[in-house]
Amino acid sequence: MRIALLLSACLFSLATQAAPLNVASLDRTTWPEQFTSPALFDVASRAEILMFAHALLTTETLDESTLKQRLGLKIINQAAIAELRRQLWKRLLENYNFAQQSCEQDASFCYLVENLEDLREQAGKFEVSDNSFYIGWAGPSRDFHERYLDELLRKAALFPQISSEVARFGEHERNGDELNDRMFLLTFDSGPTASGGPTDWLTDYLRKQKMNAIFFVLGNSLQTRVEKNPSTDVQALYQGQCVGIQGWQYRSHSHWVDWQSSITRSASLTQNLLPENYLPLFRPPYGQRRSDSQGFFQSQGLQVALWDIDSQDEPGLLKAQESANRVLTLMLLWRRGVILFHDSQDTAQAALLWLLHATAQSGLGWQDCRQAFR
Template sequence: MKSALVLTAALALGATLVSAPARAAGPAAVAQVDPSLWTEAIDRRPGFDKASRAALLVYVGALDELRRLPDADMTAAFGVKSLNRASVERWAARETDLALANYRAASIDCARYAADWTCLDAVPASASALTSAATAWAARLPAGQAAWHANLAAFARTYVAEQMRLAALFPKTTSEIDRFNDGEWNGDALPDTRFLLSFDDGPSAPGGSTDDTLRMLATARRSGVFFLLGGNLQARVARGGADALAAAYRGQCVASHGWEHQSHQRWDAWQDSVTRTQALLRTTFPEAMVAPWFRPPYGQRTADSGAFFREQGLRVALWNIDSQDWNARVSANDVTGRIVTLMLIKRRGVLLFHDVHPKAQVALPVVFARVGTAVEWQECREAPL
């Protein structure tokens, strides 16, 4: 019965996923959560760790449930014509291993809280042991946690399906779901509870959403990496000049997102897109502001692109926490809940936003307040390469 319910939910998700834009390989149904159902503060490390332990145990359960779907059911559920099962298994195994490491990090003080319902009797020694322990744990939740658990379990299943669908398509359709070489990074290697902000697709026209986002970050004293489109940058410089634009981005880092927002996996001129944008960045901004990174639109790039990027002195910069702020079905409040929940699960990483949309400027101040001093925000100039 349990697996049947999971399959029904996955198939319902797949019915909407199939209508998503093929080139972006993104979901039309997006994992959303009600963060108010977790009633304890997470703005300091003990509270963050407790919420993290609980979220991880739910997440591991969802990973295990969807991972067990047969190929035919998975293909139907994800709305794909063919399934790269090996890619799905590789992603699921890697994600379960990360969850084990994250649960261990979140449990470092469990010895002090013997009655804490989010602390297992013993920290699992393996990923499979964590999965078994999570299944037993879910059967003995304390009274009053049923609504929280049901809501988070639904979020976790939908999120896992989002990611498994990307894995099912990889590498026929590339994305942030996997890396081709060590010249690509996605945030998984950052230290525990450290996060880097990133913003795609700008700059907007003068006085637009990019400017509002930059002011929000200056007020919050946070920095991030802005992956700029060369065409948008050229238009903005023509309207306001390079000096004014560099001043607007002061305190931030800029990097290339290519000349225009189309898949570099399917565009013959993708190398020119990279070099033209890189040249414009260098002539527009002080050298110290230009990060040696390239973020491919949609995360799509060719499997053999590593040598080109090494020659250009660039690394491919992916992400591991997607806000989905571009999606019309997702509100700023939805973005806040999604980001905070994924921070609890991932415990480190690169957050993806889009400064040409207004949701980040609304959601991020709430995120900053919600997590407080429990996490560290990576200064963009000091981000590890």
């Protein structure tokens, strides 16, 4: 019986992962201004916050049957959805308050919002007039936020049977909430690649920009790299960067019998090979981990490192420019957070180049990886 239940859970998990996704991305050329100042970043931020808040408010009028149909699910966790909505409104209010501090410099999308009731009221009546300077952005943004909200609601609806980054299981799990306004942390999953691959390009590029990131490595990929290259070359690869772990293989750690061994083997290899770079952080593939794993992680001195800005740069999802557009839109919406790319993909290279260029004058900052998740 136990084996049958386990297989059933695994099949359910895999089916959910394999389900076709209408991944949200917004063409940033629809926004008529460049981010040549922090104030102009705030204008766009206020606009995205209000558009997302409008979409969120609209879903609250849906009954359970309609919401199930919209999310393509037969069973949904209403309590988890309610908690997600509460967290989203809290974050939206905080972010709008930050974004309206520059209203004296540019009053676009500035409304009197002092509390959550005010924000909900403004979100309910938010619309962009046909003769507005921003009308070309309004429709595509509305579509983006409806699709993006569905992504979040679907994950909440499946939680905790299928865990994800949308909610935490305890204080041992971190997602960047503690970052300051306009601060973002770059993270990369699924590496390292073979010598000369995307991992090499990204680490070299970041060093040249005097930036760093957390690279969450797979134990088997790191072992393969060490077997084919001197350990000193691998240490040079990650010079100036931080390294966490993703387990031995890129697979769900929520129903894998050997999940603990996967983590401890990877941690031992990484810490021994890269003691100057290693951070005691575990990034769960697909965001999936066990709800009862807190004791294990604490016994290993590990924290679970989640994220809140997903680039969706994996094969078959978004192209490089689409991924970059998505990340920038979510940076405007959330105003701080942990960005997830994959250094196993060429997509991340072009997306990162464009993203840094687009935000160079926007007044945002990049979190030092050594100070993250503290």
